Amino acid sequence: MVSLFPLTLTEGLVRRRGQVIMGPVSLTVEGRGLTVLMGPNGAGKSTLLKALHGIERLSAGRLRHGCPSDQSHAAQAFVFQTPVVLRRSVAANLAYPLKLHGVGRAERARLIEDWSARIRLSDRLDQPAARLSGGERQKLATARALIRSPQLLFLDEPTANLDGRSTREIEDLLRAARDGGTRIVMATHDFAQARRLADDAWFMMNGRIVETGPSPQFFDTPARSETRAFLRGDILE
Amino acid sequence: MNDIWAGIAAAIRLILTADADLVEISLRSLQVTLSALAIACLIALPLGTFLAIQRFRFRRGVIAVLNALMGLPPVVVGLVVYILLSRAGPFGVLNLLFTPTAMVIAQVIIITPLIASITHQAMRDLWAEYHDLLISLNTGKLQRVATLIRDGRRSLMTAALAGFGRAIGEVGAIMIVGGNIEHHTRVLTTAIALETGRGDFALALGLGFVLIGLALGVNLLTHWLGRTEVEGRW
């Protein structure tokens, strides 16, 4: 399959109801590693992730991929801040993206078995996904995003509201995916998690990227005073 | 009191012996209502779904009109259909007045807005829930509609059942356009009105029991549909 990297956002800007809620932001995403996106509530993290994924309409600027844009979607996945769970069984949720892309029955069965085992929901495959707990839904959405081995995966606070064990399980999934070659960009409010996972980090405030840098330098010796204050836990105005 | 008990007993006998009149009237009711329901669903289900997922210029206006139509008094619908179908009216040449077809037309007009409106609400909620994922997976319009219809099938059934319930119990409009003609356009509701007026409580009550049975059945089915949603059966 063709590579969608490098993915470049040039002077990307999102305006809603006359207000600039993100941008201008210029970024390039290359093919390896895990990037953590941090910043206060309302900074524009979700908006930026969606813009990079190509599902947020840009008011200005451009998004480019290393491959034709119509092929770029198939190689990406997104786990939303509130995970979307289809009103179907757990198995049917996992099968959904596979069916969309015409994956054959036998291969589907194999993948569903494999991924349900990884999120420890093997014995609940036939149950309606609506009955899962919040953490289980989050895991299901993550597995459904990873099941087609995307080149690029976005996650928007994938472990908010999860307990320690579920958080670790999702982090393990993400590490394995990264090591398997999936490029990951995720927003998180969890500093400890950011340190555990990040290869590099972006810090965002008021719709703009303020600072970027490799981990652990980003966390230990941030260059900008805003970043330092944020990482210290100060309230930013 | 005795009269009433005698009436109820006679009514039960009519039902148990499958009285010819009672069966004929019940079947005609079902035939008219199910025909109207089929036609109304063909219009309302796609319309409601379309309104839920497609943004276009007069969308809000269409929804407002739909909700207003839902509140139309059936008697007025009957009156309008009567005028349209009467000899002097624009569709007079079709000779449809006082036929089952006229009753079907009136019922379609009465229940289509109801079914479309319930469909719209249900599909709008489902679309809000699914929107991000379906966009992210780059689904085409047909795939989206197929997914929504499949996962919203219980809501669609519920909408149809609501339409059936409203149509089967409707009396004003079909009395006007059907005329309650024996062996031709007499249905459960109009027959009950007539027999009550004539003092034949046995037949009126028997027909009433059938009607209540149908309405209860629809309610039970709706309730059961709601349960299967939680329990995840079909």
Ligand SMILES: Nc1ncnc2c1ncn2[C@@H]1O[C@H](COP(=O)(O)OP(=O)(O)OP(=O)(O)O)[C@@H](O)[C@H]1O
């Ligand atoms: N459709 C919209 N119309 C108007 N404003 C919006 C819209 N969507 C988002 N916003 C605003 O844009 C800003 C950025 O939102 P965004 O969801 O990207 O923030 P975030 O960094 O993800 O915040 P959080 O940490 O709370 O998830 C917020 O102030 C939000 O209110």
Ligand SMILES: [Mg+2]
């Ligand atoms: Mg967010």
